[in-house]
Amino acid sequence: MPLTRFAVPLLTAAALLPVLPAVPAVAAPAGISWRPCSAVAKGWDPADRRTECALVGVPLDYADPGGPKIDIAVSRIRATGKRTGAVLLNPGGPGQSGLDMPREIAGSHAAGIGVHHDLVGFDPRGVGYSADLPCPAGFPEPDPGLLDKEKVREAAERAAEANRRCVAAHPAFVRNLTTPTIARDLDRIRVALGEDKIGYYGVSWGTALGAQYRSLFDDHVGRMLLDSVMLPDLDLTAMDDGQATAGENTFHDFASWIARYDAVYHFGTTEPVVAKALLDLREKYGATVGGMLANPRRDWADLAKQLAAIRDGAGNRSLGWDGEPHAFNHFQQTALLCNESPSPRDFETVWQHRLDRMRHLPVAGGYGFYEQLCVGWPLPARPWAFGPGKSPLQLVGHAFEPVTPIGWALAMRQRIGGALLTVEDDVHGSLSSLPCARAAVTFFDMGRTTSASCAGAPVPAP
Structure with a gap:
């Protein structure tokens, strides 16, 4: 069976005969065993002393909760002040690793979120250090x-x-690469953390994951912020x-x-x-x-x-990209999009x-x-099915953005509710890089939403 980059092997869908030692259907809070990421994750920055890593066991198929299990890799930076909860983070993709996102937020204009909240990242199934496929x-x-x-x-x-x-x-693994399945993985992380309610901060496809989680588990959402919002129908x-x-x-x-x-x-x-x-x-x-x-x-x-x-x-006529983002999985992206789009x-x-x-x-x-x-x-295809909820919801749209156009945020607001903060820029998911990220800090600390506009970074002069 292929190994992930964690020091501990993770079960993949290729290994459906012998199963790892059984884990409870819902892990107990004490089940998380945190260790420094630099000690367990191959390739992790050895200078990083703040980020901790752990594995959370989840069912391969939630229709068979007692069946084969896979592991989801989770990371955490502890709150620096009086802790009031945890905010889970996802950078989008789909196919993008989220394990390093706590460090990214902690080093951004949104770092204040981490004063009273643990910042928790994770690699969705099929990505990075979590169970994935050799596809x-x-x-x-x-x-x-x-x-x-x-x-x-x-x-x-x-x-x-x-x-x-x-x-x-790998039919079972690929069939379960869907947004509702990953939302259920997210809830298993919540339970393993010992939290009745969680905050959530998602960007790009991570906004669809947030909308799906809120549609399924609204009672367990404390506050949710979605930046660069997807269409409500894939x-x-x-x-x-x-x-x-x-x-x-x-x-x-x-x-x-x-x-x-x-x-x-x-x-x-x-x-x-x-x-x-x-x-x-x-x-x-x-x-x-x-x-x-x-x-x-x-x-x-x-x-x-x-x-x-x-x-x-x-x-220079050979201009190009510097390279793919770290731990980006193209097949996982394809599977999620094609499993859920009627295109x-x-x-x-x-x-x-x-x-x-x-x-x-x-x-x-x-x-x-x-x-x-x-x-x-x-x-x-099994299309998305998002609905409104009662938990506090802050949407963030970008007035000129081509990746997730502002009209998508308006459509999502019409479907699931929430207030829309409009950033006057064209940069995908830029809120955390701007001074107006203080609105995100206020939102997670006090639950206060805003429908205001804020300035983006200025257009550079020649």
């Missing part, structure tokens, strides 16, 4: 604007076949449409910004002239330029400089949606390819 990565995102249909079809079919093999080899077609539309708007805002600084960049003095120049540059250099046209405002000055250098023949499974429909999007949104229509992930996915 391949999902379909690689094609270059924006790629129109070679047969090449895309071939890649999609290869990914679909790999997904089918993994599902067939639909990858709608996600691609929404992100592409927001990206199209961002491109034109970027072109207008460049036009204001023509003395620096020399692309033109009006938005239409700059937009045409940038699209001409994309036509010439392809994905190198295409990936630079709908990015956050904090990057505009650097990107405009690079675009000018490329135009002038002096740019099409056939390539022809997905391809036609892409062409329609590109005709309607010529700049950003090629961005976003979530639909592609589910081509050939063999399991039926």
